[in-house]
Amino acid sequence: xxxxxxxxxxxxxxxxxxxxxxxxxxxxxxxxxxxxxxxxxxxxxxxxxxxxxxxxxxxxxxxxxxxxxxxxxxxxxxxxxxxxxxxxxxxxxxxxxxxxxxxxxxxxxxxxxxxxxxxxxxxxxxxxxxxxxxxxxxxxxxxxxxxxxxxxxx
Amino acid sequence: xxxxxxxxxxxxxxxxxxxxxxxxxxxxxxxxxxxxxxxxxxxxxxxxxxxxxxxxxxxxxxxxxxxxxxxxxxxxxxxxxxxxxxxxxxxxxxxxxxxxxxxxxxxxxxxxxxxxxxxxxxxxxxxxxxxxxxxxxxxxxxxxxxxxxxxxxxxxxxxxxxxxxxxxxxxxxxxxxxxxxxxxxxxxxxxxxxxxxxxxxxxxxxxxxxxxxxxxxxxxxxxxxxxxxxxxxxxxxxxxxxxxxxxxxxxxxxxxxxxxxxx
Amino acid sequence: xxxxxxxxxxxxxxxxxxxxxxxxxxxxxxxxxxxxxxxxxxxxxxxxxxxxxxxxxxxxxxxxxxxxxxxxxxxxxxxxxxxxxxxxxxxxxxxxxxxxxxxxxxxxxxxxxxxxxxxxxxxxxxxxxxxxxxxxxxxxxxxxxxxxxxxxxxxxxxxxxxxxxxxxxxxxxxxxxxxxxxxxxxxxxxxxxxxxxxxxxxxxxxxxxxxxxxxxxxxxxxxxxxxxxxxxxxxxxxxxxxxxxxxxxxxxxxxxxxxxx
Numbered sequence: 235x236x237x238x239x240x241x242x243x244x245x246x247x248x249x250x251x252x253x254x255x256x257x258x259x260x261x262x263x264x265x266x267x268x269x270x271x272x273x274x275x276x277x278x279x280x281x282x283x284x285x286x287x288x289x290x291x292x293x294x295x296x297x298x299x300x301x302x303x304x305x306x307x308x309x310x311x312x313x314x315x316x317x318x319x320x321x322x323x324x325x326x327x328x329x330x331x332x333x334x335x336x337x338x339x340x341x342x343x344x345x346x347x348x349x350x351x352x353x354x355x356x357x358x359x360x361x362x363x364x365x366x367x368x369x370x371x372x373x374x375x376x377x378x379x380x381x382x383x384x385x386x387x388x
Numbered sequence: 389x390x391x392x393x394x395x396x397x398x399x400x401x402x403x404x405x406x407x408x409x410x411x412x413x414x415x416x417x418x419x420x421x422x423x424x425x426x427x428x429x430x431x432x433x434x435x436x437x438x439x440x441x442x443x444x445x446x447x448x449x450x451x452x453x454x455x456x457x458x459x460x461x462x463x464x465x466x467x468x469x470x471x472x473x474x475x476x477x478x479x480x481x482x483x484x485x486x487x488x489x490x491x492x493x494x495x496x497x498x499x500x501x502x503x504x505x506x507x508x509x510x511x512x513x514x515x516x517x518x519x520x521x522x523x524x525x526x527x528x529x530x531x532x533x534x535x536x537x538x539x540x541x542x543x544x545x546x547x548x549x550x551x552x553x554x555x556x557x558x559x560x561x562x563x564x565x566x567x568x569x570x571x572x573x574x575x576x577x578x579x580x581x582x583x584x585x586x587x588x589x590x591x592x593x594x595x596x597x598x599x600x601x602x603x604x605x606x607x608x609x610x611x612x613x614x615x616x617x618x619x620x621x622x623x624x625x626x627x628x629x630x631x632x633x634x635x636x637x638x639x640x641x642x643x644x645x646x647x648x649x650x651x
Numbered sequence: 652x653x654x655x656x657x658x659x660x661x662x663x664x665x666x667x668x669x670x671x672x673x674x675x676x677x678x679x680x681x682x683x684x685x686x687x688x689x690x691x692x693x694x695x696x697x698x699x700x701x702x703x704x705x706x707x708x709x710x711x712x713x714x715x716x717x718x719x720x721x722x723x724x725x726x727x728x729x730x731x732x733x734x735x736x737x738x739x740x741x742x743x744x745x746x747x748x749x750x751x752x753x754x755x756x757x758x759x760x761x762x763x764x765x766x767x768x769x770x771x772x773x774x775x776x777x778x779x780x781x782x783x784x785x786x787x788x789x790x791x792x793x794x795x796x797x798x799x800x801x802x803x804x805x806x807x808x809x810x811x812x813x814x815x816x817x818x819x820x821x822x823x824x825x826x827x828x829x830x831x832x833x834x835x836x837x838x839x840x841x842x843x844x845x846x847x848x849x850x851x852x853x854x855x856x857x858x859x860x861x862x863x864x865x866x867x868x869x870x871x872x873x874x875x876x877x878x879x880x881x882x883x884x885x886x887x888x889x890x891x892x893x894x895x896x897x898x899x900x901x902x903x904x905x906x907x908x909x910x911x912x
Contacts, residue, residue, distance in 0.1 A: 240698060240699055240702050241698060243702055243706045244698050244701045244702050244705070244706060246706075247701065247702075247705050247706045247709065247807075247810065248810065250709075250810075250814055251809075251810030251811075251813050251814055253817075254810075254813040254814045254816070254817035254818070255813045255817075257817045258749065258813065258816060258817055258820075258852050259848055259852065261839065261843075262749065262816075262817075262820055262842055262843065262846050262852070263843065263846045263847065263848035263851065263852050289847075436783075441786060441787070464789075465789040466789075468786075468787055468788065469789045471787060473784065473787040473788075475780045475783065475784050476780070477779060477780065479779055479780035479781050479784035480781070481776075481781055481784075481785075482775075482776075482779070482781070492788070492790075493790075496788065496789075496790045496795075497788075497789065497790075538784075
């Protein structure tokens with residue numbers, strides 16, 4: 235009698251724990267929202283990646299289609315090589331455009347893919363040739379000031 | 389006369405100090421032996437040495453032909469299964485009731501079915517007269533009763549050796565008489581060998597078969613109660629007749645009174 | 652000069668005694684591992700201890716989690732509102748709980764609720780010679796008493812921490828969404844977008860397992876090592892709380908610096 239009551243309580247305890255874990259995984263965490271399982275990786279070169287980080291989102295038309303896998307610096311060409319894991323379900327033409335955008339004014343940076351018109355699609359290991367760097371605020375401001383100054387000179 | 393336990397040239401101490409030096413004792417099968425001595429002379433330690441809870445510095449303890457402290461864990465546990473020990477304050481498991489306390493050794497060491505364990509536990513509890521208290525928790529028992537439950541637990545597996553650590557300490561005269569009677573009758577009924585550690589003279593002399601006196605870490609005297617009562621040794625006389633001063637001094641070693649008062 | 656030497660010697664001896672205790676604690680841990688097989692044969696013992704350490708801690712865990720969640724919701728809302736991003740309240744509450752407060756506060760409460768109970772119980776068992784009696788009955792106290800409590804603590808802590816995090820988030824939800832009126836969709840979606848299962852939730856679980864180990868072994872060791880007197884047991888109980896709390900906070904810093912950098 236005593237033993238079974240104890241067992242039931244411990245059983246309930248474990249069930250509550252599992253329910254909490256399930257709640258954390260599905261309701262709080264991102265386990266369900268974007269579980270990208272099978273991916274293929276492509277590469278892109280950027281002159282400046284700004285604040286892009288590994289595991290940042292890769293979006294096409296606002297839909298998350300992949301994640302940034304790794305970012306390394308190429309010491310021969312002096313640019314950043316970003317490796318991107320794209321979900322197998324999505325294919326993109328060869329001349330796809332890769333841009334680094336910022337979510338909102340101060341948000342995280344992500345890569346946006348814009349499909350081109352090529353007939354052949356990107357395969358695993360391919361290089362995305364057309365890229366646009368992250369917008370660096372300081373550069374933007376200095377450009378603005380420079381052009382202002384040259385206008386006044388005229 | 390066959391010896392079940394013999395202690396040969398035993399020395400023991402904690403760290404640097406020595407508590408026992410050169411102790412020789414023999415405990416015969418079927419007899420009730422007592423180890424007596426003043427408080428703090430290491431009587432209980434001898435029981436712990438016999439049970440293999442402590443390691444002697446030198447000498448050996450042989451139980452049923454096996455040297456206790458030469459055994460590994462398994463060996464010591466096998467020897468301990470032949471022993472029952474009654475602790476000073478009973479040492480009942482406070483989270484178990486009386487029945488479960490007595491059933492504990494049976495459940496741990498045997499695969500008996502539960503209904504047989506029940507019969508055995510009731511038998512043991514009946515032997516100490518506490519069958520009616522089987523549902524009680526240890527905290528609800530008086531000192532004498534919990535001592536009796538602990539005794540029932542100690543004899544749960546019908547041990548060959550029963551050790552009693554101060555079985556009379558803090559008991560009223562009636563409980564004391566009950567325990568005395570139980571020790572003797574259980575020993576004879578089980579054919580066991582009993583060792584009692586105590587300093588209660590009157591009770592012990594009334595039923596023990598053989599008595600050892602410990603003083604200063606040595607066996608000061610030994611013999612049957614009759615022999616000891618006739619003994620002329622000053623220590624034994626002081627102890628038996630509970631004289632205040634004698635070989636065991638009333639005063640702890642101290643410099644002369646004058647030094648302490650700075651005269 | 653002599654005084655200085657005395658201070659240095661005192662430091663040395665206290666360090667030495669602490670090292671000895673650490674060694675003894677490690678030894679206890681290995682003994683537990685060795686005797687665990689014996690104690691798993693009687694799984695009922697461990698289940699019984701899960702009841703005492705886990706189930707009985709449930710009430711205090713749930714109540715404190717809900718309050719911690721509500722406070723986080725309230726404070727977070729007032730701060731985030733200044734920057735016009737009160738929708739991010741869900742992220743703030745969830746990350747704070749899952750990464751830090753869930754495991755840490757659970758461990759602190761566990762040390763106070765279950766740890767002291769373990770220390771006092773084992774200390775008293777030792778003082779009343781129950782452990783000795785068990786040994787003489789050829790039953791290992793480590794297998795029968797210590798190991799089941801160890802595993803019960805190891806199992807209970809992650810479960811309690813998970814429950815704490817979830818209940819805390821519900822507390823934050825209660826304040827932010829139901830009381831203050833933050834948009835419910837934004838609350839959950841921002842949370843899901845920024846809480847990562849393998850990085851945040853699993854790391855939080857790893858933390859709670861480490862804390863469970865530390866709290867349980869400290870409580871067991873202090874009880875097992877307590878001098879068998881009333882004073883000894885009471886001091887051991889105090890030490891359990893103090894050492895467990897410090898260990899949890901210290902380990903938390905170390906783990907955080909490894910996990911979330």
